[in-house]
Amino acid sequence: MKRFGELEYREAGPPAAGGDIPPEVAAALLRPVGWRAAGKRFFRNRMALAGAVFLALAYLGAVFGPLVSPYSPEAIDPAEAFAPPTLRHPLGTDEHGRDVATRLAYGARASLTVGLLSMGLAVCLGTLLGALSGYLGGWADAAIMRVVDAAMALPAFFLVLTFLAVFGGGLVSVILVIGFTSWMGVARVVRSEFLRTRGREFVEAARALGAGDLRVAVRHVLPQALPSVMVSASLGVASAILVESALSYLGLGVQPPTPSWGNMLMNSRQYMWTAPRLAVYPGVLILLTVLSYNFLGDGLRDALDPYLRD
């Protein structure tokens, strides 16, 4: 397992240049991202690897589970209600006799889709604003960073609740609200990477060769920010999945009968005393998925950041 402490260095940018950076670290900082070495380091990190394996299984289950299952996630069969796990229903059935394993697979589709797409939206927004802020500097930087500060101070969950209650829940609204309330971290990270990179020699070289602002920003500076964005995004997917499950649990997220892990949990609450296993499966799946994304993000951070290497 790994240390998760030293991470803040990256976000704050490296310490000011000068005598306090050991030469080998300075050299590592000046090298472009070493993807192959990073890959090796990542594969040495057992927890991150375990996370990646679990996520691969979860995605396979989400994609192929529904194709393999003979049941529909919404087909009601009262005769089979609360059936214990058997060969026909490997994880048993719920209060309407629906196959729990099938519903979990469909629920995985909802939860994982929300995680990926909302974070995709947040990464796009955050990268755009962070890049503008870091590249332009000056008043544009100041203005954008004030917006980031304000957005971070908002009790976003209250606004999200209101929005969903008023405009109705559902997959698309949930993706939008999570995306629009979680881009700030990415923006900060991208901005600091831009600040770090923009005065470097290879950027000046590109400019001297006649590259315009856009080309320098997109082709030369942005790739340097990619590792940090990947870290930020995988930690972000973790929290997006948590938020989705919480919203669905409150009845404002993915709407029944479409299953998501969160609304399956909400549903199971009424049967907590009689069939606690209905609450156990989706809860454990959420926990493991979010845990995996957190381990993955942390492993990526270690693997991609030469400064943090031991």
Add this chain to the structure above:
Amino acid sequence: MRSYLIKRMMQAVAVVFIITVVTFAIVNLAPGGPSILVSMESTAEEREALKAKLGLGQPLPVRYWKWMNALLHGDLGRSFSDGRPVAEAIGQRLPNTLLLGGAALALSVALALPAGVVSATRRYSLCDYLVTLFSFLGLSVPAFWFAIVLILLFSVRLHWLPSSGMATVGLGFSLFDRVAHLVMPAVVLSTVTMPQIVRFTRSSLLEVLGQDYVRTARAKGVPERGVVYRHALRNALIPVVTVIGLLLPALVGGAVITETVFGWPGMGSLALAAAVGRDYPMVMGVTLVVGTVVVLANLGVDLAYGLLDPRIRYE
């Protein structure tokens, strides 16, 4: 210092203003109007009359202006659903949420600081790994599911703790009873903040322990305990204070879930009920008050930061 203070306060006011505009826009741009208008079995005329009575016929900016004007006179309006003054409902609920949030935060800090210190001073030891593992678990567990597990264990199986509410029905107020009701919600809510405080304490302390003045302290023979607690920890805690400020919005967000699961009569459950019932004045009032509390707390944290760290000079 004074100009910084003024600047920060203006920023705080701006954030609160943004909160009111966004909330107002969300609730008022909704299709269908408040649910009382949609769900009621009434004729079109009756609905029109009610709409006029609630002042919903006027254009948006006018309504915002009226709301703002009343607000500045200390009037948050009346609830659409039961006609009670919004301020009264909030006055009843806010102390409960402050109690829950305060307890959760106190619990987080009380456990997270020692955990962070142990894992920083004994880096890569078994303790460090366990602390890290539990922080990751806390970071990843869905709060409502954790709450259900706790209820199943401590209320249903062991009958140790009450599963919901703030007090036992029919019993007068007693401190023991209140604390018994508070334990599980506070533990659940603290999972939102504790892992983050642990990781920041650890990384911040590690950074400080590598500094020259720590080496100086060791060189002049200060015992390790003194080095860690008197020299290093004091400075390491400064960024931790900032992190606690940044965690406040997440804490009040977590309160919505925690209060709902445990039937805790606070601002979170009030907000949920108001949002679902489209009780506009209540939604506006709750969001405004929660936003203001968070913004003020952040302002306090910022100023405390300057007191704790004399190196910081406000421009």
